[in-house]
Amino acid sequence: MLCIRTSGVITFEGKPLPNEPYQVAGRGIVHVPEGRQIFADLTVYQNLMIGGFVYKNKKANEEDIERVFTLFPRLKERRDQFGGLLSGGEQQMLAISRGLMARPKLMMLDEPSLGLAPIIVNQIFEILKEINQSGTAILIVEQNANKALAISQRAYLMVTGRIQKSGASKDLLAKENISDLYLSGAV
Secondary structure: OOOOOOOOOOEEOOEEOOOOHHHHHHOOEEEEOOOOOOOOOOEHHHHHHHHOOOOOOHHHHHHHHHHHHHHOHHHHHOOOOEHHHOOHHHHHHHHHHHHHOOOOOEEEEEOOOOOOOHHHHHHHHHHHHHHHHOOOEEEEEOOOHHHHHHHOOEEEEEEOOEEEEEEEHHHHHHHOOHHHHHHHOOO
């Protein structure tokens, strides 16, 4: 879902963000949407090249593709396969990799674990942690609160768009039984 600002100003690195999504990507912000939304009729390679559109430098894009293939070796095996033929986990890997192709300063992910097997969720979250440790800020909207808290530094627990609790992730994880909070309606 695309959100359009109707009022106010959103700033990043002290400067207002432009209105056009491609200009936002050019500022170093990418969005990995819920449901992956890869290009099903394009190959893995073509999807990745689209992600690198900000850099009209084929050599730089090829280097970035090799970097994402290091993070997600399965995609290298599937390089020439159409995106629509990938498993759900492989599609999520491709969606994240497509975002990385823009060399983001900030990567926003919407429900990266949605519909994935637990083993794939663990792999995805470990790679997100690695991406963050390499210098990319990550903002995750995720219903698997325990998994998100385990890899994040700060958290905001929300219900129907309202922040109910916030703080250092490790503190929330240690002090709160997250599932109880959600089930009780406190969060």
